[in-house]
Amino acid sequence: MPAISLVTLAVADMARARAFYEALGLRAAPESNDEVVFLDGGGVVLSLYGRDALAEDTGLPDGRPGGITLAFNVKTPEEVPARLAVAEAAGARILKGPRTMPWGGVTAYFADPDGHPWEITWVDFALTEDGRILLDMGPAPEPPTA
Structure with missing residues (x-):
């Protein structure tokens, strides 16, 4: 894969x-x-x-x-504004402050010094200690038979 x-x-x-x-x-x-x-x-x-x-x-x-947004996922909704403050202190431009989304997550956006949009988001995903998302993909599909 x-x-x-x-x-x-x-x-x-x-x-x-x-x-x-x-x-x-x-x-x-x-x-x-x-x-x-x-x-x-x-x-x-x-x-x-x-x-x-x-x-x-x-x-x-x-x-x-064009058309790309990168994201940092966090473990709790309360981490979204805290991480946004770190980005702003580093020189980011805030695009949208933290808000609860209709689908239930909490998200905020900033732009880096070159204008690349980043999202800081909490979604009810399982995360590793270092912040990687663990998706429950279920069992692997069976290979096709010939």
Whole structure:
């Protein structure tokens, strides 16, 4: 089964972006350098890469695909405003403050210094100690017979 192992964000200022994510508590790997930063995202690597370099590598204008929101899931509804305050202190712009959603979760949104939207959310998921979601996928489907 394929696994999502790395998410790359296009950034305008590598030092600023690295400082922001480190202030949120993510740690940079020793393989990081002035051109790319690899942050431990608890099972998924968050990569920071220069906007111009990503545009050149991907062929996408400005290196920016669209329509994506990244998320930090928390263990309790009360953690949503606390984590949002940490993001704001690190330099995030608050997009929407904490609110209870019609489906029962609690969510808030902020933008990082490069404008990437992030959600901080509590949903009644089982989480590991380091914050990874544990989905109850049930038994694996039987392989097709020929």
